[in-house]
Amino acid sequence: MKIHIASHPLITHKLTLLRDENTPSPTFRSLTEEIVSLLAYEAMRDIKTQEVSVKTPVAMAKGAQLTKPSPVVVPILRAGLGMLEGMSRLIPTAEIGFLGMVRDEKTLKATTYANRLPEDLKGRQCYILDPMLATGGSMSATISLLKQVPHHCIIATCLIASPEGVATITEDHPDVLLVCAALDRQLNDQGYIMPGLGDAGDRLFGTI
Ligand code: PRP
Numbered sequence: 120m121k122i123h124i125a126s127h128p129l130i131t132h133k134l135t136l137l138r139d140e141n142t143p144s145p146t147f148r149s150l151t152e153e154i155v156s157l158l159a160y161e162a163m164r165d166i167k168t169q170e171v172s173v174k175t176p177v178a179m180a181k182g183a184q185l186t187k188p189s190p191v192v193v194p195i196l197r198a199g200l201g202m203l204e205g206m207s208r209l210i211p212t213a214e215i216g217f218l219g220m221v222r223d224e225k226t227l228k229a230t231t232y233a234n235r236l237p238e239d240l241k242g243r244q245c246y247i248l249d250p251m252l253a254t255g256g257s258m259s260a261t262i263s264l265l266k267q268v269p270h271h272c273i274i275a276t277c278l279i280a281s282p283e284g285v286a287t288i289t290e291d292h293p294d295v296l297l298v299c300a301a302l303d304r305q306l307n308d309q310g311y312i313m314p315g316l317g318d319a320g321d322r323l324f325g326t327i
């Protein structure tokens with residue numbers, strides 16, 4: 120699996136604020152959006168474009184525009200929702216599909232509770248959003264679901280990944296690109312990323 124860790128100083132600065140346990144939910148949400156907009160540049164490096172020409176007030180200019188069908192952005196509910204605004208601000212024409220996944224706190228196994236993906240995924244570029252790649256179970260299950268429709272390219276965008284999660288995706292989906300802001304040390308006994316940032320969903324939506 121290809122992994123890109125976007126270790127730009129601005130991203131690391133914002134991620135450090137995000138990790139801080141004293142950062143309140145409203146700030147946590149806006150920092151998440153800002154980081155995702157920065158990560159999106161890396162995630163979309165190979166987005167498909169076609170050459171076009173435009174007439175400036177002075178002369179013709181060669182340029183590029185995104186090809187159709189438009190890319191699909193898939194936030195994994197609930198925490199992935201916190202990344203959606205940052206991504207769709209950059210690419211407002213993208214279609215959005217939703218997958219609800221929750222992992223059992225004891226077994227750490229992920230199950231799907233909602234599936235509202237666009238019907239026609241064939242040939243589309245899919246950008247999955249989930250802040251935390253912990254065991255990798257939620258992301259791997261999401262990718263498997265998307266792959267039920269053949270021939271599209273899949274990019275997973277996370278804030279923080281663990282070595283265990285990277286190993287899972289490498290094993291299950293070696294063809295997928297993972298873009299993240301940091302690769303942390305390890306998981307703890309409860310399956311939380313260390314040092315991580317805690318429970319992303321709770322911190323985004325103020326449920327702690
Ligand atoms: C969190 C997180 C990921 C998942 C990562 O979601 O947002 O989806 O855990 O863990 P994994 O890599 O071990 O599968 P959670 O299940 O807590 O649901 P939430 O987004 O509703 O908070």
Ligand code: URA
Binds near residue numbers: 253311316320
């Ligand atoms: N889910 C989270 O929100 N945080 C973790 O560290 C692991 C899974």
